[in-house]
Amino acid sequence: MKTITGILGLCLLLALPAQADDQARLDALKAEISKLESWLRNAQQESGQLNAALRQSDLEIAELTKQINAIRTQLTEEQARLKKLRQEQGQLRDLQQQHRQHLAEQIRAAQKMGQQGPLKLLLNQDDPQQAQRMLRYFSYFNSARIERINQILAELARLDNLAALIAASEQQLQRSEQELITSNRQLQQRKQQQQQLLAKLQGEMKTEQQRLQQKETDRKRLEQLLTEVANLLDNSPRQLDARPISSLKGRLPPPLRTAVLQAFGSQRRDGGGRHEGWLLAAREGDYVRAVHHGRVVFADWLRGFGLILILDHGQGYLSLYAHNQALLRDVGSWVNQGDIISSAGRSGGNTEASLYFEIRHRGRPQDPALWLKR
Template identity: 40%
Template sequence: RRAELADKRRAEEAALETDRDLLARPGRAAHLIGPQEPLKLLLNQKDPAQTGRMLEYYRYFGRSRAAQIEEIKRHLGELTSLDAALAEEEGRLVELEERQKSQLAKLTAARERRGRALVTLEADSKNRAKELERLRDQQGGLEKLVRELRRALERVEKFPTDSKDAFAKLRGKLSWPVAGKLSASFGQVRAGGVKWDGVLVAGAQGSPVRAVYHGRVVYADWLSGLGLLTIIDHGDGYLSLYGHNERLYKEVGERVTAGDTIATVGDSGGRSSPALYFEIRKGGRPVDPRLWFRSNAP
């Protein structure tokens, strides 16, 4: 539309120049004749016919000049309208250009955000894959350790219990091994779909970790993913596990009673904050430890 308006304006300018040229020609003739010539013709009675023709010529000249002036006015009006239309079109084009620039900037920003999000997702995906691998390795290492301990326990003297299924009868009666806040529960899904086989209790660094029941320490060492770990055999196939400790106070073979301090809370094994990981196992299989405590939370 802008090009069309510009073409019309050029055409109007050309027409205006033509009209101005036509108007200038009779004007130059009138200048040569002089403004008093019609009056002289009327006063000169030499040739009435010639005088009439000359007066008619002047009348025609006047009418033609007036028409040309009107045409020039019309062209000037057209030019004014076209200038206004061109200015309006120019403003519209500027606004459109600004809008397009804004949209382009938004699209560019959105594309950059999407790129950053993809990079983040890829990094998160890799991190989740690594975390899943770590958790599976940790879980596999613990399962292997428990199997080895069970085989070893089968070859040694059984830990004496007060009565058959003594530990099982304590269901709902035990005290929590540490004071703190429950931050992960048995069966809760971890990263990568791996579930918790025990509970995680956030506690103060160095606070005491106590045995939940009497038994014999069958493991007291470092285990990948769980850090410093203590495992107690309570007889009848029951084991309790205490991980992420800062220090271990009991050695393998030592006997403990309920409430004995066996370790202190720490962040070993890759923890970002101090906590105790606690499990109860029966026949090597993890069970929900919360079912053994008097209260739902430590």
């Protein structure tokens, strides 16, 4: 703020006529400078509050998104269990029908045998002992088959009860999912209102210099973060795969297979310098994938970048993924190439969904076009 005051004061003093010693005019200029400083302080304070509210909204939306994903996974598992149970029920009912048919055949045979009478059956046999054995076999098989049918009925009853429990669980999960979706929608609406207020405030901040300074502050904060991460990882244990990332230059898969909206070195749309990575087109919720094996060293909200995740790939190489809707990996976790690490979004105050991606080597930005396979 002192720098702004000095520059404004110098410009105004140079614009004064020769009678610059006019104390009244000097006092008026000082009053104008003081008024401008006060306005800028208030605007910055309000901007900080809105950024804090945006951060909270982004984090809440990210948590709800993770919960919705978890519930949908549970739903898929429950539906698979229910499908398997119904298949088992169908097989048991088929087996029950077969046993019923066999039992009916044996009953009809026994009825025929009863019409002849046991004595007549014995007399009709050349071997009376063989006839007696046949009678015992009929009795034994009938009893065994009836017992098996009862077992099947008991198993079917158990499966029916279990299926009812799973169906009830499925309905509860669906209700929970709907409640979370409703909460998410309300949060999105609140976030939209916050973004509109922030956009209005930024429109009232009349000097591009003020915005540029803010962007440079964000950039310096990120540079400091990356330096701290690199220093932190110098002596950390590694579990990186055998192929170093440096040997895969030009062959890494992109984090999103979408169009490049703004390339490396292009002028930022907001006038805050040049891009040190790629801005990729995205739909909100698109899964973002790791370009190479590595470890998550940062996963949090950062002003100007929203929800951001940074991977360490060894050899001083880092990859950065910003403006996410949700971060799906925690700090310290290891990922393989192609693993889902986040979902794309609009965090950080963006009005449209996108993914900002960088590759850095020992803190220096690299052109993704030299690394990614398109």
